[in-house]
Amino acid sequence: MTRMEYIEGIVLRKLDYKESSKIIHVYTENGLRSVLVHGSRNMKSPFLNLVRVMNHVGLHVSGKDLLTLRDGDVLDDYHLVKENLEKFTYSLHILEIVYDFANHDHDHGKLMKFLVKIFNIVQSAKNYEIYLNMVELKMLNLLGVNPLFNRCVACDQAINLRFSVNEGGMCCADHYPKGEMNVSKEAVALMMELYYYDVQNPEDPVYTEETLKEIRHVIDRYYEYHLNFRSNSRRMLTGLIGY
Numbered sequence: 001m002t003r004m005e006y007i008e009g010i011v012l013r014k015l016d017y018k019e020s021s022k023i024i025h026v027y028t029e030n031g032l033r034s035v036l037v038h039g040s041r042n043m044k045s046p047f048l049n050l051v052r053v054m055n056h057v058g059l060h061v062s063g064k065d066l067l068t069l070r071d072g073d074v075l076d077d078y079h080l081v082k083e084n085l086e087k088f089t090y091s092l093h094i095l096e097i098v099y100d101f102a103n104h105d106h107d108h109g110k111l112m113k114f115l116v117k118i119f120n121i122v123q124s125a126k127n128y129e130i131y132l133n134m135v136e137l138k139m140l141n142l143l144g145v146n147p148l149f150n151r152c153v154a155c156d157q158a159i160n161l162r163f164s165v166n167e168g169g170m171c172c173a174d175h176y177p178k179g180e181m182n183v184s185k186e187a188v189a190l191m192m193e194l195y196y197y198d199v200q201n202p203e204d205p206v207y208t209e210e211t212l213k214e215i216r217h218v219i220d221r222y223y224e225y226h227l228n229f230r231s232n233s234r235r236m237l238t239g240l241i242g243y
């Protein structure tokens with residue numbers, strides 16, 4: 001008898017397989033799982049909805065490494081995100097990060113729960129960007145390259161600190177590297193707030209549009225320098241939001 005298994009997760013990627021099927025990569029509490037969906041390119045397939053990127057799905061599957069879909073449901077399709085091209089592209093950027101580091105050994109259960117919470121907020125929030133920035137900043141911790149905010153990265157000094165992307169956090173006057181691009185105090189304060197933010201907190205962070213743009217660039221540089229990462233969605237996003 002075939003052993004059945006139930007998995008729940010977010011569809012990160014889909015690719016065509018043979019003539020009429022697809023393989024979807026689903027991010028679950030145990031990391032990435034690949035699922036073969038037979039006939040899902042047929043317009044009449046009952047599983048057409050299951051294979052859409054960003055959908056939160058519950059799947060009954062069988063098999064070992066490459067699982068085969070037997071039945072499934074869409075738990076949330078985040079249609080309000082998908083209706084807004086900017087929001088959707090920004091969210092796809094996050095999904096690309098999750099996909100790229102899905103084989104890294106971190107707490108997938110924690111990240112998965114957090115993503116679902118954040119996407120629920122992003123659906124209705126106007127100021128959704130900071131919640132996605134929050135994911136990016138908190139992920140630095142999961143990936144072991146978290147910025148140090150409270151003291152100098154080199155000597156523990158806690159006064160007159162300035163943020164350095166390359167050094168991975170705050171530096172005192174003695175250890176602040178030459179030629180480093182300036183990061184404003186407001187940007188550091190906002191990144192710190194988001195990094196430590198508790199999503200149960202009913203109050204939205206307060207910030208200016210200018211600071212929001214600045215932290216977007218700082219986070220981009222941080223991911224490039226420490227993780228050698230830049231996403232395709234991020235490139236597309238520049239065309240949509242203008243920075």
Ligand SMILES: [Zn+2]
Pocket residue numbers: 152153154155156157171172173174175
């Ligand atoms: Zn120092």
